[in-house]
Amino acid sequence: MSGTLVGRWLDSDFIYSFRKSWIAMGSALVVFVVLVGAVFAHQLAPHNPFDLASLDLMDSFKPPAFAADGDLSFPLGTDDQGRDILSGIMYGTRISLLVAVLAIMFSLIVGLSVGLVAGYLGGAVDAVLMRIVDVQLTFPAILIALLVDGVVRAVVPQNMQERLQLYVIVFAIGISLWPQFARTVRGSTMIERNRDYVMAARIIGLSGPRIVLTHILPNVLGPIFVIATLNLGIAIIAEATLSFLGVGLPPTEPSLGTLIRIGNNFLFSGEWWITIFPGVTLALMVLAINLLGDWLRDALNPRLR
Amino acid sequence: MFAFIVSRILQAIPVLLIVGFISFAMFAFVGDPVTVMLGQDYTEAQRVALVAQLGLDKPFFVQYGNFVWRALHGDFGMSYRLARPVGGLIAERLPATLELALSAALLAVAIGVPMGVFTGIRRNAVLSRLFMLFSLVGVSLPTFLIGILLILFFAVQLGWLPSFGRGEVVQFQHWSTGFLTSSGRRALILPAITLGLFQMTLILRLVRSEMLEVMRSDYIKFARARGISQRSIHFRHALGNTLVPVITIVGLQLGGLIAFSIVTETVFQWPGMGLLLVQSIGVADIPVMSAYLLLIALVFVTINLAVDLLYFTVDPRLRSGGKR
């Protein structure tokens, strides 16, 4: 039974197009490597950049190992504090990914709820909710995230800010991304709502929430998955941008964006590796996620091929 | 057509009022403007006087009305950080941002559209694949990283172009322009590329996918069946139909440029509104933030209106009063 299921899965158009696309395979590999490096940063990283005792200022500003005066124990060099860049990247990626994934989950839950309610109830509720979506969609997500971040900063007491900053960022980015989910879910919900099987469920007297959760929800998840993948890249960039602007994660919890911001100070004095390696990691990761998202969208939408 | 414009303006008003309300709510309730403006030492009498002066003792909707009224006259209150009127601060920095955004927009359209048309027509050519790869890199690279890379290469390594600031500017009344001096133009190059690249790749991908869609349409097939030349099919028959959706998105994107300039201005220390906003967010300078939000909303509404008007020149179906 399971054998034939796996066989069918491997023979499906979906897997076929995956195996045929070296871009999709390569992207998946990059994502996998980055993911492993980030999730197991504590186990795999050669140094712990947060362990102040192990830092030695004598190690500061070491160039990458392949340069003439590089040091093999610091493969990608060190920063001004003598922290290992590679380890910093692995810990930083972990934080970047954590924020992005949490933000996407947050925006997905908000967008899904709003979309289901608007699509299922229709009428005035729908009109009001979609108007809000329209207004927010006219503004770029990064601007919304910046302003939400700024407002929350003004509200949260000074002494709590550093501790709460991660959640503030998740909230800010999540709030900036929900409308797209809401709009898509609402569209699919309206289509599903008028299908015969939903009518039938209503006639046998199932309650509204129950119909939405058991009958409509499973049918609107497909496109949501694609949007989530494509938005993951946007969320990662948003977090990095906020951190780069100095209104994101603090240096005590450095994400990739924070690392780039710190490294940017040394660009003119020639220590390019401090900012370039985190930058390249960020770019590669987002590129791979975008490529996967693009491929996923095309694979699920044969008309565009 | 006149009725159409009026209806669009009427539609824009609620949007502006909603944004204005959010902006007001930020201004009035987030943080405490009175304590911030009074500083450390003040008497109760001073406090009451300031509260009265700001109208904070009035009912809520009166305050909102006053806020809108003052905003209409360019009065957005005082910046907490710089202790200067926000209206003046923004007016000072507006030219820098607008010149940057305009240059980036021209760059994005002038390069993005032809690349999109080419990749749409010859989707399998090597050059098309290169363009698509370029567009993916452009979409995936965060703006600030592009800026950093450009600075590293053209300013630090090659020393060809300045890495920050606006160069020399010439002052006309309230407007300062960098277009007229060579150092101003040189300073503009890297920021404009940085800001325009993302929009350029978006335009490229959009034009391409619209082009592919149109090229599959029946009227293109029929034009082929009549022996119309390739050139005319691509540029007269297909491109025109591509433009209708492209104008919408590009219009909205150009509004986005002003918002995105926040990042570019920070990287290049460009003395515009974006840099002002970032500095204000860092210290929760609410009046600046709320004024910025209002201004951006106004820009978007204006652009939307301009986009709608452009439709009239492109699509005859709208010109004849919307009957189909």
Added chain:
Amino acid sequence: MGLLDVIDLTVEFPTRRGTLRALDAISFEIAPGEILGVVGESGAGKSLTGAAIIGLLEPPGRVAAGQILFDGKRIDRLSSEQMRPLRGRHIGAIFQDPLTTLNPLISVGRQLTETMQAHLKLSDRDARTRAVKWLEDVGIPAASERVDAYPHEFSGGMRQRVVIALALCAEPRLVIADEPTTALDVSIQAQIIALIRNLTQSHGTSVMLVTHDMGVIAETADRVAVMYAGRIAEIGPVRDVVLSPGHPYTQGLMGSIPALDVRVDRLRQIDGSMPRLGSIPRGCAFNPRCVKAVALCRQERPDLMPAGATLAACFVAADLAATGRV
């Protein structure tokens, strides 16, 4: 030799699950001034035949074998640029849906002048005069004013008249009309068909009229080809195909048309449906649905053979004809 000779034309679509043969060695000819009707169910390959002739097969579809000769010269191997001067000038096309075949952003006059000037040496003024003339000829009222109107300002039937003017304005010698009335109101269909017939007759233009409406064919065509599952099942003069069809499939088609003068309780229908391209049965493609099928029909694929006054791809019909027991 006809104006158009199609010889063993085979069109294939490569897919990852193997190559699909959409047209299987079909042959026919169209004489100058003749109207050939092509009928069949959707998916039988009628429209594909037209697309192959005018060189506008959608990739990955391709002509895999056979020849298409126009005026004695092969046109199936021409590149798109070599084919362009023929399209519109020598072979015109009328498409199905007038709502989507006209470019919405270009006025009808400009679409006409552009088409004529692509092929004929005409000044702008002459081209415009001719455009107005063509609009008059296809029955657009107040043509000299309407010439600058855009497609959305015309009704569906009027738009199809514009499409006909566009197809004929460079005076081609052959017009491929692909379901020209299917998308129109029934009340307008007859007018459009009459317009096509009259205009082509007065210009001596040959027509390949693709339709699934047997009634239209019976009224309009000189000869008719019946297609089934990518092959020609029967071809012959329209009178003979309608009145004494040889192929059981054609007989079934004719049986499904109600006659006005005979009262029947129930129209005849053909049981089953046409096979999909990937699963065409061995032997005659029609054999699973055929009431007259014999063992041979399940083994070998019949070619077109004389069956009375027509040619039919049917062993039974050919046999009957040969032994004289019609």
